[in-house]
Amino acid sequence: MDLHKEDDRGSAKQKKVKIVFVIGGPGSGKGTQCKRIAQQFGYTHLSVGEILRQEISSGSETGSMIQKIMKEGKLVPSDVTVRLLQQAMQGINSDKFLIDGFPRNEENVKAFEDLTKMEPEFVLYLDCPQDEMEKRLLSRNEGREDDNVETIRKRFKVFMESTLPTIEYYESKGKIRKVDAGKSVDEVFESIKVIFSQGKDYNKVPPSRHKCKCLIL
Numbered sequence: 001m002d003l004h005k006e007d008d009r010g011s012a013k014q015k016k017v018k019i020v021f022v023i024g025g026p027g028s029g030k031g032t033q034c035k036r037i038a039q040q041f042g043y044t045h046l047s048v049g050e051i052l053r054q055e056i057s058s059g060s061e062t063g064s065m066i067q068k069i070m071k072e073g074k075l076v077p078s079d080v081t082v083r084l085l086q087q088a089m090q091g092i093n094s095d096k097f098l099i100d101g102f103p104r105n106e107e108n109v110k111a112f113e114d115l116t117k118m119e120p121e122f123v124l125y126l127d128c129p130q131d132e133m134e135k136r137l138l139s140r141n142e143g144r145e146d147d148n149v150e151t152i153r154k155r156f157k158v159f160m161e162s163t164l165p166t167i168e169y170y171e172s173k174g175k176i177r178k179v180d181a182g183k184s185v186d187e188v189f190e191s192i193k194v195i196f197s198q199g200k201d202y203n204k205v206p207p208s209r210h211k212c213k214c215l216i217l
Ligand SMILES: Nc1ncnc2c1ncn2[C@@H]1O[C@H](COP(=O)(O)OP(=O)(O)O)[C@@H](O)[C@H]1O
Pocket: 024, 025, 026, 027, 028, 029, 030, 031, 032, 033, 136, 137, 139, 140, 141, 181, 182, 183, 184, 185, 186, 188
């Protein structure tokens, strides 16, 4: 994928596309905060969950496979997810992408790195207590098939088992920017604004203080 764009004069000099991943448990407020970040900081917001739900709506065979997996609270195979994400990015003329709900496991990370040869500038981690996330999901009212107690609990398990290791991986690279997402929408956004305003050195977790026991990429 060539996501490197020419500069304004159309010369061969390449302009780098900036990517920020936004991760956090189900109901931590990723979609809510991404809308605000996109508006205030000029990012293009892409929700990977939305991209997958659009594929379901298209009625394709891939869509029905995705639907079954989502209903179970499991993760869609990374080759499918990253291909759809890549297509969405290529269809938009932007040099700043906010990618919501990605990566969710080691396979997502590897597929993205292999296919795009790109790395995120940083990874915003919305850290929220589970009981608060459950409460939010049960009153989300978006008609989602996966917002029921049974599937929500499975999604929490997937988050703990598969997504947390990716957070450790990015911590080891000094790329995690963590915020307390258990507060009000406005309070969370205040913390996020500081991160996006101050650039990559804010709230950096020194890599040496964290062991990365899990990811061999
Ligand atoms: N800080 C917050 N406090 C209370 N409710 C919130 C907060 N952030 C989001 N919500 C609500 O919780 C639900 C889940 O938020 P959403 O942004 O969809 O989370 P995610 O994309 O991480 O699953 C939505 O109904 C949203 O309006």
